[in-house]
Amino acid sequence: MDVQQIIESFQPAIIQIATQTATGTGFYVKEFDLIVTNEHVIGNNAEVTIAGKLFAKTLSRVWYTDRKHDLAFLEAPKNAILPELKLGNYESMKDGDQVLAIGHPYGLNYSATQGVISKIDRIRDGLKFIQIDAAINPGNSGGPLVNDNAEVIGVNSFIIRGGDNLGFALPVNYLREALQLYLPNKGQPSTRCHSCNYLVTPANIDSKKYCPSCGTEVKLPIMPEKETEPIGVSKTVEEILKELGKDVKLAREGQNNWSVKEGSAKIKINYNPENYFITGDAYLCQLPTDATRIRPLYQYLLKENYRMNGLVLSCVKQNIVLSSIVYDLDMTKESGVEIFQDLFKKADEYDDYLKKEFGCVDRLEE
Template sequence: MNDKGEIIGVNTFIIKGGDNLGFALPVAALRTALDLYFPYRGSPSARCPNCDFLVLPSNIDSGKYCPSCGTEVKLPEVPVSEYSSGGTARLIEEILKDLGKDIRLSREGTNKWEVTEGSAKIKIAFNTDNYFISGDAYLCRLPQDGKIIKGLYQYLLEENYSLDGLVLSCVGQNIVLSGIVYDLDMTKENGTKMLGALFKKADEYDNILINHFGCIPRLEES
């Protein structure tokens, strides 16, 4: 954003440890792309890499060439049917949907999901080797001021004593709030309770740790 609160770019890449160095797509380029593709939403389309002509199934030459300049263009494939989960994965997705999350945007794989709650990023996974469902909310990073680390650790330990079914820990420089449940023990009711508490507490803790302990906001990594 600029100093007027206007969006001027969308982050696409941030370098880990790069002191907030990142790369953004200018909002003007995004607007141009949206205006170009929106009228043809739902239909596979691609811009010719040579002349920028919008190639569609209705105008592609011989099924693979740009009608404007003749450059070979490959249109994206549209799935015949949407993926449908089953078993434990389906139960997890039903819970996420009930908690207001977009399932299609949340899917990271067959048994992996990623959602955001406020400023916290939460990873959910079903391990088919040991049948545990885990939820890890990546909060902020440890503060650089070593003088307040002791007080921060004391706070995390005290909170762990009172937390029900969740635990705060440090993974590298990240503070993580986690929950875990065995798949045979998980019902829709207790799964909703655990993940709902994880989402709520993750956002709360992120704000507390940043505002009261000087923790560093988490950076998105490519």
């Protein structure tokens, strides 16, 4: 199987994961009906947002955490038929073997980086890791490391900062051991003690916070009675989205980033604490394929910009984008509701109008 075939076969089982503070990658293991990712991707969350090629964005329970091996298992999406990925044999791998690191680096969907195994058994903190020269960038964490037989041979885990393409993956034998350990308790929140490897569950945890085997303090991925509230501008943005009827949990895409749909338009909201601006970018349709209609389209966009107050239409590559920008100190919940309500409403209207009047085409999405 060539590289392109491997990537295409894996894409439907590669999962995007987002929390209030981070984003990452996971992959579905059909044999256990679980999504695998890194523990550092899900953080202290008992529930995260997931999305994939074959299912819409939804919430997923965190069932298992393992700080020592940096592993976490999530509930698989319901009513989604996902392909089977084969777990390979770590012992058969050797230095110099070709590998692929698959994930969502920097938010780019379904990216794959090809490389070779630099050292098959690099020891770090008492564990073996596969050292590779395929870059594991932010967002790639938790994705599969794949051999040329289209088998998962590791979980992409971390990089050494400052190192040129120096990435590390947890070998698949650790993953298989963890999956088999958790299987009898599937559907229960569980955590593996980072001191003695004992599986801690609600039934055996000591005083609700200690490992019953060695007494180490542990934390089960249990849903909190009250969700941790965001603070500052993030809190204001989420209050605005709630007021506009959006599901805030599903909208989150990492720290200070949100994404919602309004009709056929996709709106991305970002807060930059370095320049204090909140931006809302509604990605509408794409430029028409008929070149003779582009000039009239540009003229229309310029006229609309002259007419509108607080919103700007622009072209970003092939995409037509409707944008709003506001200084954080100038935005209250009330004014924010008005600003974003106007953005959402006009985004849906413009998207339909531009396709009808100028032959603009639907935006391609991965």
